[in-house]
Amino acid sequence: MTRRLGVAVRALLVLTVVAGGLYPLVVLGVAQVFFRHKADGSLLAKGSRLIAQDFAGSPRYFQSRPSATGYDMLRTGASNLGPESVVDVPGRPSLLTQVCARSKRVGEREGVSGARPFCTGSGVGAVLKVFPGRVVSVNEPCPAVPFMTEYQGVNVECAQKGQSYAAGRTVPIRGGARWTVPPDAVTASGSGLDPHISVRYADLQAARVARERGRPVEEVRALVRRHTDVPAIGFMGEPGVNVLALNLDLDR
Amino acid sequence: MTALTLVVVLALLYRPLGDHIHRVYSGTSDTRAERLTYRLLGVAPRREQRWPGYARSVLAFSLVSILFLYVFQRVQNHLFLSLGFPPVTDHVAWNTAVSFVTNTNWQSYAGENTMGHLVQMSGLAVQNFVSAAVGLAVAMALVRGFARSGSTTIGNFWADLVRGTYRILLPLAFAGAVLLVAGGVVQNLAGPHEVPAALGGTTTLTGGPVASQEAVKQLGTNGGGFYAANSAHPWENPNGWTNWLANLLMLLIPVALPRAFGRMVGQNRQGYALAAVVAVIAVASVVLTNVFELRAAATVPQAAGMAMEGKEVRFGLSESATFAASTTLTSTGAVNAAHDSFTPLGGMMTMVNMMLGEVAPGGVGSGLYGLLILAVITVFVAGLMVGRTPEYLGKKIAAREIKLASLYFLVTPVLVLTGTALALANRAGLAGMLNTGPHGLSEVLYAFASAANNNGSAFAGLTTGTPWWDVALGVAMLVGRFVPIVFVLALAGSLARQTPVPSSAGTLPTHRPQFVGLVVGVTVVVVALTFLPALALGPLAEGVGG
Numbered sequence A: 001m002t003r004r005l006g007v008a009v010r011a012l013l014v015l016t017v018v019a020g021g022l023y024p025l026v027v028l029g030v031a032q033v034f035f036r037h038k039a040d041g042s043l044l045a046k047g048s049r050l051i052a053q054d055f056a057g058s059p060r061y062f063q064s065r066p067s068a069t070g071y072d073m074l075r076t077g078a079s080n081l082g083p084e085s086v087v088d089v090p091g092r093p094s095l096l097t098q099v100c101a102r103s104k105r106v107g108e109r110e111g112v113s114g115a116r117p118f119c120t121g122s123g124v125g126a127v128l129k130v131f132p133g134r135v136v137s138v139n140e141p142c143p144a145v146p147f148m149t150e151y152q153g154v155n156v157e158c159a160q161k162g163q164s165y166a167a168g169r170t171v172p173i174r175g176g177a178r179w180t181v182p183p184d185a186v187t188a189s190g191s192g193l194d195p196h197i198s199v200r201y202a203d204l205q206a207a208r209v210a211r212e213r214g215r216p217v218e219e220v221r222a223l224v225r226r227h228t229d230v231p232a233i234g235f236m237g238e239p240g241v242n243v244l245a246l247n248l249d250l251d252r
Numbered sequence B: 001m002t003a004l005t006l007v008v009v010l011a012l013l014y015r016p017l018g019d020h021i022h023r024v025y026s027g028t029s030d031t032r033a034e035r036l037t038y039r040l041l042g043v044a045p046r047r048e049q050r051w052p053g054y055a056r057s058v059l060a061f062s063l064v065s066i067l068f069l070y071v072f073q074r075v076q077n078h079l080f081l082s083l084g085f086p087p088v089t090d091h092v093a094w095n096t097a098v099s100f101v102t103n104t105n106w107q108s109y110a111g112e113n114t115m116g117h118l119v120q121m122s123g124l125a126v127q128n129f130v131s132a133a134v135g136l137a138v139a140m141a142l143v144r145g146f147a148r149s150g151s152t153t154i155g156n157f158w159a160d161l162v163r164g165t166y167r168i169l170l171p172l173a174f175a176g177a178v179l180l181v182a183g184g185v186v187q188n189l190a191g192p193h194e195v196p197a198a199l200g201g202t203t204t205l206t207g208g209p210v211a212s213q214e215a216v217k218q219l220g221t222n223g224g225g226f227y228a229a230n231s232a233h234p235w236e237n238p239n240g241w242t243n244w245l246a247n248l249l250m251l252l253i254p255v256a257l258p259r260a261f262g263r264m265v266g267q268n269r270q271g272y273a274l275a276a277v278v279a280v281i282a283v284a285s286v287v288l289t290n291v292f293e294l295r296a297a298a299t300v301p302q303a304a305g306m307a308m309e310g311k312e313v314r315f316g317l318s319e320s321a322t323f324a325a326s327t328t329l330t331s332t333g334a335v336n337a338a339h340d341s342f343t344p345l346g347g348m349m350t351m352v353n354m355m356l357g358e359v360a361p362g363g364v365g366s367g368l369y370g371l372l373i374l375a376v377i378t379v380f381v382a383g384l385m386v387g388r389t390p391e392y393l394g395k396k397i398a399a400r401e402i403k404l405a406s407l408y409f410l411v412t413p414v415l416v417l418t419g420t421a422l423a424l425a426n427r428a429g430l431a432g433m434l435n436t437g438p439h440g441l442s443e444v445l446y447a448f449a450s451a452a453n454n455n456g457s458a459f460a461g462l463t464t465g466t467p468w469w470d471v472a473l474g475v476a477m478l479v480g481r482f483v484p485i486v487f488v489l490a491l492a493g494s495l496a497r498q499t500p501v502p503s504s505a506g507t508l509p510t511h512r513p514q515f516v517g518l519v520v521g522v523t524v525v526v527v528a529l530t531f532l533p534a535l536a537l538g539p540l541a542e543g544v545g546g
Helices: A002-034 A095-110 A199-213 A217-226 A243-251 B002-026 B032-041 B051-074 B090-101 B117-147 B157-183 B210-219 B240-264 B268-295 B299-304 B316-329 B344-355 B366-386 B399-424 B437-452 B467-497 B513-545
Strands: A127-131 A134-141 A154-159 A169-172 A240-242 B192-196 B202-206
Touching: A002 B032, A002 B051, A002 B117, A002 B157, A002 B210, A095 A199, A095 B299, A199 A217, A199 A240, A199 A243, A217 A243, A240 A243, B002 B117, B002 B157, B002 B240, B002 B268, B002 B316, B032 B157, B051 B090, B051 B117, B051 B157, B051 B467, B090 B117, B090 B467, B117 B157, B117 B210, B117 B240, B117 B366, B117 B467, B157 B210, B157 B240, B210 B240, B240 B268, B240 B316, B240 B366, B268 B316, B268 B344, B268 B366, B268 B513, B316 B344, B344 B437, B344 B513, B366 B399, B366 B467, B366 B513, B399 B437, B399 B467, B399 B513, B437 B467, B437 B513
Parallel strands: A134 A154
Antiparallel strands: A127 A134, A127 A169, B192 B202
16 A cells, blocks of 8 residues: 555656646746747736726716625625525625615716616515515515505504514515616626626617716717627627726726 | 527537547557656556546545645635735635536635635646546546446556646647637636726636636536636626637537547447437426516516516526526536526426436536436336346346446435425424525535535525535535445446447347436436425425416
């Protein structure tokens, strides 16, 4: 067995030199000689074309998608909240409420309706906890006025602070609203660094950006088209508007 | 469309790549690099091993690898290219060492703020190569068991390890890495550094040797991302082309292996039959995952209008769903979207794919040996129906063989179900869940399914960088990898000793559609019976209850 372990150690060392030294360094050499710009991260004058930056609070710019990790390249990732994350916990809003709140905010910013299915007008998840003879709008803490007055003949109450409603049946209420704000504007990306927004979200923002900059909207839309990345070979991936490249171009 | 082109390209590569693999493991000549390597190792590549010797070599190599990788992470602050990161904590280092050596690549750390470039490049990425080569070696040893007659030996592990690495993995990974860089994946040695930001001030970028690692991460069905966001990260997977290529790379070797098997046993049609099993299950799974994600049947996806939470605009719904299916059908575990935020049934598909035992097409090597074990179980079941001693490729499946095959298949369910139960029964286990209710259970179930089947993807809301989770999942990965390998090698040994019996009128033909259907049936039934109760409490409760 000692001999076998000796062989194992030597095998690992040799393979480490080959696969862990030679291989990555040769790839590095080829990459840096032939594809320098891409290998260094497709850098623009300010940042990387592939890494989203935060433009929140600057209406003169197109806004990136929401990021679950604050556009921080040192801790990338998603919210990882599930598709039925609908009940808020103090300090930890549910995914549904996050979607509703973003929709309301984007709607106000762009001057369109921020309403969506399963959202209250106040921008939280429209979710009831149903008990025998008692119904609570669980995401609306008192003294809020619940988004609906009664459910199946029972008065809907606001949520008392410090009360646990875990035992109740969870009933999200769809409501009659339809969405105007596109889905990618109200959901966080997988990486937290998604450099793109959908063409629809870019079109929605074009009017505001044009107004803020005092430029004709057609001109802004033309820039949006110029910075729309199309799928490779026509079908690999989905089209998306590169926010950073577009914004830098606007400033030029 | 993407899935369709992948199928076409894989079908075109099935024969040439499968034939190449067959030549690599049956050939009798060595390249100059290999001869030098054998001299350095002090092994005689033609000296054949019996199965216990082969198994001991696999275990010795893996043990040394785990220790080395553990120490490597613990002393990284003393080495160059550490980017100033401190030593990795003991439980994370243990989990990561086991994870990469077992070809799982479960990640309880975030690459960009934990691992220096040297550990990534010369520690983790090396295991991406050699853990895949170990899987290939074990699969080839089992195939030799079927192909040989009256033989006491099943090959030489060291020769198989070196050949697989030098002649299959390295050339393909190199080609893949160059194509990925050309597509926009980064490859440099820059650490975290500040650059001017668009709104003034600065923003931090952090590069690294990403493309070289990304290529072998997919090719070796490893899945451990350079960055925490894995293949959702725009520097690791910048566009539709790199995404398509990544998808191809992870399917490439596992899909071609049935061909190599067919060649080695001298009956290509046996390879086609297994490839057909893979195709039936994989196509069904990809289609279903796509349907579930596009339907968006759950509250938040309905509110958002599309199941876009945790997905990237450049991939959209379909390429995220297809990638999720491929990464769990193979044992890769790379993710280009957050599986935790998938619709309940879409998320369930990724779990079911892993619970199938990673056979459609499964991991590099491990997929083929899993399939062959399933084929053995199928001929046994069929033999029981007609009351004959079952045989596969002329080898009798008697008591010893079927015991080994059954034991193989019991390992992962035992790990998944007891692991999940243990996690739910103690506070340290429960503390990891991000989501509540059925979805919390799904997170735990997913974690153990992923670890025990050596997949490595996650419902990543689960916080697992804690001592309990790191140790528990480490044990699940270790047992889930090496106990089945020992059973496979024991089976290889006992098959190799047999001389094949000529087939007769009563022999079940194992190359016809009937047999393909039987294997698919056995696979699905075994999984359904084992995991349905757990799935009912998790994703099904969430998806159907609402």
